Amino acid sequence: MAKLYFRYSAMNAGKSTALLQVAHNYEEHGRVVRLFTSAIDHRYGVGIITSRLGPQRKVEVFDEVMDFYALLAQAQELSCVLLDEAQFLTPEQVRQLHRAAHVLGIPVMCYGIRSDFRGEPFPGSAYLLTLADSIEEIKTICACGKKATFNVRIDEYGKRIVEGEQIAIEGDVRYIQQCAQCFYLHRVPPLFDLT
Amino acid sequence: MAKLYFRYSAMNAGKSTALLQVAHNYEEHGRVVRLFTSAIDHRYGVGIITSRLGPQRKVEVFDEVMDFYALLAQAQELSCVLLDEAQFLTPEQVRQLHRAAHVLGIPVMCYGIRSDFRGEPFPGSAYLLTLADSIEEIKTICACGKKATFNVRIDEYGKRIVEGEQIAIEGDVRYIQQCAQCFYLHRVPPLFDLT
Amino acid sequence: MAKLYFRYSAMNAGKSTALLQVAHNYEEHGRVVRLFTSAIDHRYGVGIITSRLGPQRKVEVFDEVMDFYALLAQAQELSCVLLDEAQFLTPEQVRQLHRAAHVLGIPVMCYGIRSDFRGEPFPGSAYLLTLADSIEEIKTICACGKKATFNVRIDEYGKRIVEGEQIAIEGDVRYIQQCAQCFYLHRVPPLFDLT
Amino acid sequence: MAKLYFRYSAMNAGKSTALLQVAHNYEEHGRVVRLFTSAIDHRYGVGIITSRLGPQRKVEVFDEVMDFYALLAQAQELSCVLLDEAQFLTPEQVRQLHRAAHVLGIPVMCYGIRSDFRGEPFPGSAYLLTLADSIEEIKTICACGKKATFNVRIDEYGKRIVEGEQIAIEGDVRYIQQCAQCFYLHRVPPLFDLT
Numbered sequence: 070m071a072k073l074y075f076r077y078s079a080m081n082a083g084k085s086t087a088l089l090q091v092a093h094n095y096e097e098h099g100r101v102v103r104l105f106t107s108a109i110d111h112r113y114g115v116g117i118i119t120s121r122l123g124p125q126r127k128v129e130v131f132d133e134v135m136d137f138y139a140l141l142a143q144a145q146e147l148s149c150v151l152l153d154e155a156q157f158l159t160p161e162q163v164r165q166l167h168r169a170a171h172v173l174g175i176p177v178m179c180y181g182i183r184s185d186f187r188g189e190p191f192p193g194s195a196y197l198l199t200l201a202d203s204i205e206e207i208k209t210i211c212a213c214g215k216k217a218t219f220n221v222r223i224d225e226y227g228k229r230i231v232e233g234e235q236i237a238i239e240g241d242v243r244y245i246q247q248c249a250q251c252f253y254l255h256r257v258p259p260l261f262d263l264t
Numbered sequence: 265m266a267k268l269y270f271r272y273s274a275m276n277a278g279k280s281t282a283l284l285q286v287a288h289n290y291e292e293h294g295r296v297v298r299l300f301t302s303a304i305d306h307r308y309g310v311g312i313i314t315s316r317l318g319p320q321r322k323v324e325v326f327d328e329v330m331d332f333y334a335l336l337a338q339a340q341e342l343s344c345v346l347l348d349e350a351q352f353l354t355p356e357q358v359r360q361l362h363r364a365a366h367v368l369g370i371p372v373m374c375y376g377i378r379s380d381f382r383g384e385p386f387p388g389s390a391y392l393l394t395l396a397d398s399i400e401e402i403k404t405i406c407a408c409g410k411k412a413t414f415n416v417r418i419d420e421y422g423k424r425i426v427e428g429e430q431i432a433i434e435g436d437v438r439y440i441q442q443c444a445q446c447f448y449l450h451r452v453p454p455l456f457d458l459t
Numbered sequence: 460m461a462k463l464y465f466r467y468s469a470m471n472a473g474k475s476t477a478l479l480q481v482a483h484n485y486e487e488h489g490r491v492v493r494l495f496t497s498a499i500d501h502r503y504g505v506g507i508i509t510s511r512l513g514p515q516r517k518v519e520v521f522d523e524v525m526d527f528y529a530l531l532a533q534a535q536e537l538s539c540v541l542l543d544e545a546q547f548l549t550p551e552q553v554r555q556l557h558r559a560a561h562v563l564g565i566p567v568m569c570y571g572i573r574s575d576f577r578g579e580p581f582p583g584s585a586y587l588l589t590l591a592d593s594i595e596e597i598k599t600i601c602a603c604g605k606k607a608t609f610n611v612r613i614d615e616y617g618k619r620i621v622e623g624e625q626i627a628i629e630g631d632v633r634y635i636q637q638c639a640q641c642f643y644l645h646r647v648p649p650l651f652d653l654t
Numbered sequence: 655m656a657k658l659y660f661r662y663s664a665m666n667a668g669k670s671t672a673l674l675q676v677a678h679n680y681e682e683h684g685r686v687v688r689l690f691t692s693a694i695d696h697r698y699g700v701g702i703i704t705s706r707l708g709p710q711r712k713v714e715v716f717d718e719v720m721d722f723y724a725l726l727a728q729a730q731e732l733s734c735v736l737l738d739e740a741q742f743l744t745p746e747q748v749r750q751l752h753r754a755a756h757v758l759g760i761p762v763m764c765y766g767i768r769s770d771f772r773g774e775p776f777p778g779s780a781y782l783l784t785l786a787d788s789i790e791e792i793k794t795i796c797a798c799g800k801k802a803t804f805n806v807r808i809d810e811y812g813k814r815i816v817e818g819e820q821i822a823i824e825g826d827v828r829y830i831q832q833c834a835q836c837f838y839l840h841r842v843p844p845l846f847d848l849t
Contacts, residue, residue, distance in 0.1 A: 070410065070445065081682070083675035089707055090668035094794045097666070122674055122709045148799065164383075171444040183394045188359075190394040198393035199378045199385040202413065202444065206399075209679045214733065215265065218397065249366040249397065250265065276487070278480035284512055285473035289599045292471070317479055319512045343604065404484045409538065460800065460835065554773075561834040573784045578749075580784040588783035589768045589775040592803065592834065596789075605655065608787065639756040639787065640655065 071170040074178040075155070075201035077194065079217040079246035082209035084180040086120035088151050091178060100148035104128035107154035110238060118153050131158070138165035141175055148176070155181035157236075158193035167200045180207075185235045186222035186244065188252065209246055213256070217246035229255065266365040269373040270350070270396035272389065274412040274441035277404035279375040281315035283346050286373060295343035299323035302349035305433060313348050326353070333360035336370055343371070350376035352431075353388035362395045375402075380430045381417035381439065383447065404441055408451070412441035424450065461560040464568040465545070465591035467584065469607040469636035472599035474570040476510035478541050481568060490538035494518035497544035500628060508543050521548070528555035531565055538566070545571030547626075548583035557590045570597075575625045576612035576634065578642065599636060603646070607636035619645065656755040659763040660740070660786035662779065664802040664831035667794035669765040671705035673736050676763060685733035689713035692739035695823060703738050716743070723750035726760055733761070740766035742821075743778035752785045765792075770820045771807035771829065773837065794831060798841070802831035814840065 078084055088104070095102045106118050108130045119125040131137075131152070141150065150166070152158070158166070158179070166177045179201070183194045190198075198204060211217040222230040225241040247256070273279055283299070290297045301313050303325045314320040326332075326347070336345065345361070347353070353361070353374070361372045374396075378389045385393075393399060406412040417425040420436040442451070468474055478494070485492045496508050498520045509515040521527075521542070531540065540556070542548070548556070548569070556567045569591075573584045580588075588594060601607040612620040615631040637646070663669055673689070680687045691703050693715045704710040716722075716737070726735065735751070737743070743751070743764070751762045764786075768779045775783075783789060796802040807815040810826040832841070 082679060083672070086671060086675045086707070087668075090671045090705075093707060094667065098795060098797050100795075100799075120675075120707065122671070122678060122705065122707070124707045124709070167444065168448055172448050188395065190390055195385055195390040195394060198399075199390060200383065200413075200444075202411070204393075204399055204401075210683060210685075212683055214685075216397070218395075249362065249395075253363055253367050277484065278477070281476060281480045281512070282473070285476045285510075288512060289472060293600060293602055295600075295604075315480075315512065317476070317483060317510065317512070317514045319514070405488060405490075407488055409490075557834065558838055562838050578785065580780055585775055585780040585784060588789075589780060590773065590803075590834075592801070594783075594789055594791075606787070608785075639752065639785075643753055643757050 071174045071176045072202035073167045073170045073200060074176070074203045074205070075197040076178065076180045076205050076207055077183050078207035079209055080182055080220045080244050081121065081246055082207045083121070084207055085118050085153055086122055087207055088153050088178070088180050089118060089120050089124055089126060091149070092151055095148050101146050102149045102151055103144070103147060105131045105150070105152045107157040108132045109157050109236060110154045133159050133162070135162065136165060137162055138169050141169040141173055144175065150175060150177045152177070152179045153181075155179035155197060156183070156191035156194045158197070160192050160196040163193055163196035163200060170202070182220060184219065186220055186230065188219055189235070191235070211246065211248035211251055213248060213251055215248035215250065217248050219247045219249065219252040220244045221247050221252065229257070266369045266371045267397035268362045268365045268395060269371070269398045269400070270392040271373065271375045271400050271402055272378050273402035274404055275377055275415045275439050276316065276441055277402045277412075278316070279402055280313050280348055281317055282402060283348055283373070283375050284313060284315055284319055284321060286344070287346055290344050296341050297344045297346055298339070298342060300326045300345070300347045302352040303327045304352050304431060305349045328354050328357070330357065331360060332357055333364050336364040336368055339370065345370060345372045347372070347374045348376070350374035350392060351378070351386035351389045353392070355387050355391040358388055358391035358395060365397070377415060379414065381415055381425065383414055384430070386430070406441060406443035406446055408443060408446055410443035410445065412443050414442045414444065414447040415439045416442050416447065424452070461564045461566045462592035463557045463560045463590060464566070464593045464595070465587040466568065466570045466595050466597055467573050468597035469599055470572055470610045470634050471511065471636055472597045473511070474597055475508050475543055476512055477597060478543050478568070478570050479508060479510055479514055479516060481539070482541055485538050491536050492539045492541055493534070493537060495521045495540070495542045497547040498522045499547050499626060500544045523549050523552070525552065526555060527552055528559050531559040531563055534565065540565060540567045542567070542569045545569035545587060546573070546581035546584045548587070550582050550586040553583055553586035553590060560592070572610060574609065576610055576620065578609055579625070581625070601636065601638035601641055603638060603641055605638035605640065607638050609637045609639065609642040610634045611637050611642065619647070656759045656761045657787035658752045658755045658785060659761070659788045659790070660782040661763065661765045661790050661792055662768050663792035664794055665767055665805045665829050666706065666831055667792045668706070669792055670703050670738055671707055672792060673738055673763070673765050674703060674705055674709055674711060676734070677736055680733050686731050687734045687736055688729070688732060690716045690735070690737045692742035693717045694742050694821060695739045718744050718747070720747065721750060722747055723754050726754040726758055729760065735760060735762045737762070737764045740764035740782060741768070741776035741779045743782070745777050745781040748778055748781035748785060755787070767805060769804065771805055771815065771818070773804055774820070776820070796831065796833035796836055798833060798836055800833035800835065802833050804832045804834065804837040805829045806832050806837065814842070
């Protein structure tokens with residue numbers, strides 16, 4: 070039976086690389102997959118999934134009004150749905166994707182981050198974590214060497230920002246990943262290039 | 265470094281058994297653990313963790329105003345904190361426990377269910393899934409044989425209830441665990457004894 | 460589709476408890492399971508699986524000549540096979556159980572330790588780790604507080620034994636679980652009662 | 655404390671991609687890693703780790719006489735060791751790497767396959783599975799759509815080979831990954847291009 074998978078990590082851990090690899094594995098067998106990313110994230114251009122190792126790929130875009138169940142109910146010969154930036158799904162869309170897996174029989178693999186710069190859950194991620202049949206972490210490290218689980222927002226001077234909107238992609242903000250200890254102890258994140 | 269662990273499952277999968285086993289493993293080494301369960305759940309009596317295999321144990325009780333960080337900051341020689349019915353934690357309490365693990369260095373293991381009878385997240389569980397350093401499923405089966413992930417509420421006649429309060433423990437309601445497919449297709453759950 | 464599961468740990472971590480809980484979960488749904496333990500292990504009597512939390516249960520016994528595939532090919536209405544002390548399976552028996560899962564469609568859950576007192580693999584465990592569709596660790600702690608992965612053999616005076624037969628259950632030998640660091644640094648294990 | 659990690663999968667699942675991503679994650683933080691692959695595998699040239707998504711990288715080469723513990727005991731400022739084709743390690747080398755993690759404190763991440771074309775364990779993999787502190791599967795699919803766990807050897811005409819040396823990389827042999835059911839039922843693997 071098909072499942073809903075959630076692969077989570079801090080930012081910059083390799084989610085997009087892993088997603089592109091799974092798509093490659095399916096397509097090598099001549100199978101059809103559909104790839105989506107969020108319209109919100111246009112860091113690398115709208116509708117592009119980019120591995121920091123180099124490869125990138127043009128994919129479909131989802132916004133918050135797309136009805137995934139209606140969309141997938143019409144799909145034919147579809148072997149897998151892969152979504153990047155899944156934290157931007159609405160709770161209702163997560164439900165649609167979960168139902169698609171279990172009623173339509175289409176495996177759905179979602180990749181995203183769990184929490185925002187304050188350590189608060191993204192609503193989409195909270196529902197993915199609640200409903201997913203398989204939850205797996207893609208690990209990366211904090212500057213201190215421990216496993217990073219948080220995404221700290223910093224300004225152009227490397228200063229940590231602790232208040233603001235949940236989603237901020239444009240402008241001078243940047244994100245670095247930190248472990249829980251550095252996050253709570255407000256260790257000053259080192260400034261390095263994450264372009 | 266200490267971690268926050270979340271071990272989730274549908275109801276009746278063996279969470280309390282697993283928790284009592286971990287306590288036993290620590291205590292066998294002469295180590296001190298503290299066990300908690302929710303004041304809300306009094307199915308087997310207040311402050312008792314009961315394995316359906318038989319063993320049970322009197323433990324401390326938490327309510328929604330307990331400040332875990334303040335409590336644990338005073339603890340001495342404490343090797344582990346174990347919490348049952350962790351879905352009844354408040355988001356703030358989950359934050360306290362996570363901070364206790366990473367700042368005080370005390371491992372915290374929480375056992376609970378992810379979603380209510382409608383498939384909606386418990387707030388405490390959503391935060392545990394968001395912050396936990398380690399997430400693991402304890403599996404059980406649906407009547408159909410597949411993995412159960414939902415907790416369906418039924419009335420005294422075995423009829424499924426789809427509306428109501430998130431928490432209902434007393435009275436004539438009961439819960440059975442179902443797989444996602446049976447949950448969505450509203451398969452009638454077989455009536456069996458879960459006392 | 461059915462799978463071969465291997466749940467491994469150091470000794471005294473709760474494997475038998477977990478196995479009895481899974482059997483309980485199946486039987487609560489009116490399903491038939493078959494439980495096996497090794498004829499070699501008679502610490503608690505032949506053919507008895509004992510949880511250190513208290514519960515125990517009389518089960519079938521396997522020796523090294525039992526043909527599991529032939530046995531299970533005749534089974535009817537069988538929902539799951541559960542084996543304790545699975546490190547004592549022969550490689551050929553592991554193959555039979557794996558084939559039974561994938562050709563006969565019967566889930567097989569094996570519980571056992573990975574390595575002997577020298578840190579060398581048990582042949583049965585090496586094949587279980589090679590063929591299992593799902594591998595999961597049941598964790599316990601070393602006296603030092605870290606995760607234990609080794610089973611150190613000690614004599615009646617608490618002195619570590621580093622040479623001898625792979626299997627020694629009778630007589631004055633005992634086993635304690637240690638983490639890899641204590642194992643390699645030959646830290647003297649503290650003497651405590653593990654009866 | 656450092657750990658020995660084993661990430662296993664069937665061939666062509668994305669192990670090298672995952673390994674290169676982890677190296678990238680460390681290096682992005684200015685940390686030093688050392689990468690190794692086996693001298694035996696020269697499909698893409700000696701000492702080159704190649705992701706099927708495109709990226710590749712020149713790395714160090716190990717043969718069966720290299721003493722990893724001696725090598726790593728001299729290392730300075732080393733944050734992680736990453737090994738591809740780890741099934742070609744000798745049991746003794748796996749022990750060296752495990753000891754390096756726990757005594758020298760250097761994390762070691764090994765990527766490899768578990769079994770050969772007959773479903774028999776590689777000695778190195780059997781020891782990695784026995785000693786690794788963390789075991790994780792990288793999944794890929796069989797032509798039938800189920801999870802592939804076996805590496806079937808086929809000749810130039812697509813015919814399955816069931817006897818021969820454990821290692822055969824040159825000449826007209828090729829490998830395809832299959833699920834356990836297709837493996838046992840000797841389903842004829844479809845011929846597709848895996849260059």
